[in-house]
Amino acid sequence: MSRIPNAFAKGTAFIGFVTGGDPSPAQSEAYILSMIKAGADLIEIGIPFSDPIAEGPVIQEANLRALAAGTTVDTLFALVRSLRRTTDVPLVFLSYLNPVLHYGYERFFATCQEAGIDGIIIPDLPFDEKDELQAIAAAHDVDLISLIAPTSANRIANIARDATGFIYLVSSLGVTGVRSEITTDLESIVRVIRSATDVPVAVGFGIHSPEQAHAVAKLADGVIVGSAIVKQIAADPAGASNKLYEYVREMKAALGA
Amino acid sequence: MMADKKRGRFGDFGGQYIPETLMNELLDLEVSYNHYRQDAAFNAELKELLDNYAGRPSLLYYAARMTADLGGAKVYLKREDLNHTGSHKINNVLGQTLLAKKRGKTRVIAETGAGQHGVAAATAAALLGMECEVFMGKEDTERQVLNVYRMELLGARVNAVTSGTQTLKDAVNEAMREWVSRVDDTHYVLGSVMGPHPFPTMVRDFQAVISAEAREQLLEREGTLPAAVIACVGGGSNAIGMFYNFIGDKNVRLVGCEAAGRGINTSQHAATIAKGELGVFHGMKSYFCQDEYGQIAPVYSLSAGLDYPGIGPEHAYLHQTGRAEYYPVTDDEAVAGFEYLAQTEGIIAAIESAHAIAYAQKLVPTLSAKQCVVICLSGRGDKDVAAIARYRGRNVHE
Numbered sequence: 175m176s177r178i179p180n181a182f183a184k185g186t187a188f189i190g191f192v193t194g195g196d197p198s199p200a201q202s203e204a205y206i207l208s209m210i211k212a213g214a215d216l217i218e219i220g221i222p223f224s225d226p227i228a229e230g231p232v233i234q235e236a237n238l239r240a241l242a243a244g245t246t247v248d249t250l251f252a253l254v255r256s257l258r259r260t261t262d263v264p265l266v267f268l269s270y271l272n273p274v275l276h277y278g279y280e281r282f283f284a285t286c287q288e289a290g291i292d293g294i295i296i297p298d299l300p301f302d303e304k305d306e307l308q309a310i311a312a313a314h315d316v317d318l319i320s321l322i323a324p325t326s327a328n329r330i331a332n333i334a335r336d337a338t339g340f341i342y343l344v345s346s347l348g349v350t351g352v353r354s355e356i357t358t359d360l361e362s363i364v365r366v367i368r369s370a371t372d373v374p375v376a377v378g379f380g381i382h383s384p385e386q387a388h389a390v391a392k393l394a395d396g397v398i399v400g401s402a403i404v405k406q407i408a409a410d411p412a413g414a415s416n417k418l419y420e421y422v423r424e425m426k427a428a429l430g431a
Numbered sequence: 432m433m434a435d436k437k438r439g440r441f442g443d444f445g446g447q448y449i450p451e452t453l454m455n456e457l458l459d460l461e462v463s464y465n466h467y468r469q470d471a472a473f474n475a476e477l478k479e480l481l482d483n484y485a486g487r488p489s490l491l492y493y494a495a496r497m498t499a500d501l502g503g504a505k506v507y508l509k510r511e512d513l514n515h516t517g518s519h520k521i522n523n524v525l526g527q528t529l530l531a532k533k534r535g536k537t538r539v540i541a542e543t544g545a546g547q548h549g550v551a552a553a554t555a556a557a558l559l560g561m562e563c564e565v566f567m568g569k570e571d572t573e574r575q576v577l578n579v580y581r582m583e584l585l586g587a588r589v590n591a592v593t594s595g596t597q598t599l600k601d602a603v604n605e606a607m608r609e610w611v612s613r614v615d616d617t618h619y620v621l622g623s624v625m626g627p628h629p630f631p632t633m634v635r636d637f638q639a640v641i642s643a644e645a646r647e648q649l650l651e652r653e654g655t656l657p658a659a660v661i662a663c664v665g666g667g668s669n670a671i672g673m674f675y676n677f678i679g680d681k682n683v684r685l686v687g688c689e690a691a692g693r694g695i696n697t698s699q700h701a702a703t704i705a706k707g708e709l710g711v712f713h714g715m716k717s718y719f720c721q722d723e724y725g726q727i728a729p730v731y732s733l734s735a736g737l738d739y740p741g742i743g744p745e746h747a748y749l750h751q752t753g754r755a756e757y758y759p760v761t762d763d764e765a766v767a768g769f770e771y772l773a774q775t776e777g778i779i780a781a782i783e784s785a786h787a788i789a790y791a792q793k794l795v796p797t798l799s800a801k802q803c804v805v806i807c808l809s810g811r812g813d814k815d816v817a818a819i820a821r822y823r824g825r826n827v828h829e
Contacts (some may be wrong), residue, residue: 224726225595225712227607228450234594246724271448271711276725298448298711323452325614347452348612
């Protein structure tokens with residue numbers, strides 16, 4: 175059974191992202207455990223890709239660092255197995271489709287199930303193409319996380335109706351990265367989603383400050399933070415575990431406040 | 432419509448593997464394209480631009496000296512190099528930019544490798560009064576300084592892309608990132624038969640004029656269809672344009688020539704059909720040069736226009752079904768073809784097109800004098816002269 179519902183069972187969820195293997199698998203594991211200790215409710219692990227077209231510069235560079243360190247899909251399965259010895263916090267992969275296709279869908283999702291992955295976010299697999307692998311993912315109890323964007327409009331209800339795990343609501347146009355403000359009318363999008371499904375909604379893209387997290391918590395079930403975490407890792411790989419612990423505690427406090 | 436599995440597919444290839452943010456834009460683009468392609472006024476306006484601005488129809492030139500020298504089939508050259516801006520790229524950019532204007536867009540963006548497509552896009556934008564931004568790998572901006580200035584002269588802004596390998600694939604990545612950020616007033620004029628649906632179909636339709644003309648011109652001249660048509664393939668837009676109206680003519684061989692760089696047994700090539708594997712990238716399922724983990728591989732060709740790790744999905748399908756044939760051509764062979772055409776026919780072709788010339792030098796002697804072949808001369812070679820000189824050890828710089 176997917177562990178994802180646990181993440182949303184006790185108030186607004188904090189979802190933290192790291193690129194797996196940036197700058198090394200062992201350091202990724204330390205960062206993840208540190209965020210979990212600080213109260214992170216779900217962790218997204220990015221599978222590095224040579225050409226991440228939905229990412230801004232911060233996560234693009236993290237992808238390159240992870241690849242330069244020799245990270246592969248199997249490296250990250252080993253990381254997940256290791257994490258599963260100490261934590262039951264839901265873990266999801268974020269991957270572009272090609273590394274998954276290349277690994278083989280059946281083999282990939284069977285290994286996800288065995289290792290303890292609960293879901294997957296694939297930024298270049300929209301609703302219209304999800305038949306590509308949804309049945310295989312479902313057969314192995316891996317939730318295919320649906321994305322909804324500010325431009326989704328008439329597509330929102332259809333996407334929401336089929337959603338499993340949680341819905342990733344993209345806060346803004348553009349690529350991932352820290353933003354000073356979010357101008358999308360998230361409230362009206364969430365309203366349409368709520369009318370179609372009970373699956374929780376988490377908002378990501380651009381969120382970095384406790385104030386933003388607090389504002390998003392009023393209308394969604396979770397906040398996703400990626401670039402702001404990856405930035406701290408890039409700036410100080412050795413000190414990032416401690417810094418991320420403090421950062422996640424601060425963000426968690428803002429969600430509850 | 433969402434459930435229709437055939438939509439935007441060539442067999443299993445193609446599709447729309449693109450972030451959700453762009454989906455409504457792509458769906459709307461498809462609807463308006465399907466509307467305008469049937470619209471008499473739009474087609475008349477486009478034809479006017481093609482005929483009286485770009486200079487269509489392009490010549491079908493009988494290469495008598497090449498024919499005599501090679502001693503086989505009669506050789507015809509489809510002279511896309513004589514179009515305004517010097518290549519087939521203008522066919523597609525006029526179509527897409529006019530469509531973008533009809534759809535109420537005020538800005539176009541484009542990727543470019545050598546600069547041919549960027550120059551064509553900047554030209555169409557200037558003509559139709561639209562803002563234009565071109566994304567070009569930093570390495571390519573240095574290799575093609577003149578084309579950068581040419582685009583700027585035409586009023587476009589050129590962004591040097593510093594991510595990844597700083598070449599064509601990264602320029603496409605960056606143009607897609609820009610489009611996701613600003614989709615409202617902006618159309619992305621993709622330069623080849625690649626990317627998510629409807630681009631591979633739409634760009635093919637705009638380039639199909641090449642084979643529509645060539646078929647008619649050859650029938651008129653020779654009263655027969657060609658035994659083969661030959662074109663170079665990067666993403667594959669001039670090739671699909673050259674093939675399209677012959678696909679139904681089962682006796683016409685469709686021959687694509689891809690860039691083998693320093694050889695397909697080295698790591699320095701861009702031979703997607705010979706060495707690539709099934710993958711999903713840049714919005715489409717097709718064949719891509721990639722490593723054992725599904726990371727897109729750095730590719731290499733002397734020809735910046737063929738220096739791309741993928742191939743359009745319709746080509747993947749034509750290859751899979753055996754309808755078209757694809758052969759790798761090395762840098763050495765292409766340069767020899769470049770020089771051969773210059774010295775035999777007095778035509779300086781683009782180094783991209785020279786890949787097709789090089790393969791024709793092998794194929795033509797195996798055919799009979801009663802047969803004809805048509806080679807698509809996709810672009811002119813002024814842009815390549817300095818690089819070829821350096822390839823031959825002459826220190827020439829622009």
